[in-house]
Amino acid sequence: MEGQINSIKKYAQDNGYTITKEHGGTYESAKGDLTRKEFKQLLESVKKAKRKPYAIAIKFISRFSRSGGGAIGLVEELVNNVGIHLIETSTGLSTENEKERLEIYDKLLDSRRENMVRLERTLPAMKDFVEEGFWLGKAPRGYTMYGERVTNFANRIEGQRIEINDDGKIFAKSLELES
Structure with a gap:
């Protein structure tokens, strides 16, 4: 996490951007967008800001979201309705131009695809684990x-x-x- 933050700060410094606010810093899953507390705070913060930031900087676009089409809809709303771009600092891709925006959309779909493949691989193993008498997650209260x-x-x-x-x-x- 710290490596991602430092990388974003370096990218901003090298490219003349000023970071006005930081979000994240937690290990929330990127699967469900609006179930993530930090993610919701980020969206609310940029939408309500009197002085809108130019962009949201993310080291890897997969850290923004893994919801696929839902993420594309969020990016469209941010760019077209709110006027805020996304920048993937690891590659320099930005939603500023159509070609790079489409590359970002491809990456968002790939992230969703990755999650689905990971789930297909882990669910059978988790089922076997439980059937062998083991407990997944935290023990109940008490x-x-x-x-x-x-x-x-x-x-x-x-x-x-x-x-x-x-x-x-x-x-x-x-x-x-x-x-």
Whole structure:
């Protein structure tokens, strides 16, 4: 993430652009555009700005969006209705001219295609993982997960185990009191 930000800053400096505001800095998935908090803030910020920025700079266009046609619609709205361009700083492509805009659209469609292929490859493996008795994601409230991929290093073990924790025991007691 930091490498992308530094690259964008260097591109701006080398090409005479001034960065007026930074967005992002989080690891949000680029699959669903309007479900991404930072992405929505970016769009609202540029649309509501009294003094519109010239462009939104992104190191790789795939970091802008992976929604394909939806992303193309957003770019069209930004360029045609709001007057804001997109610049892919890794290549210098910009929506300023039609030919480069079409290249950016191709890249947005390629990003969507990549996501679909990745999903086709990972879903069967995830299904097998669950069928083998493993849990995907976080443990429900009231339980603690132990395993090889947990974020809390104190809970790392070989294999996977889910145990009721103190909150879960309190919750279970409260259910006993109700019955």
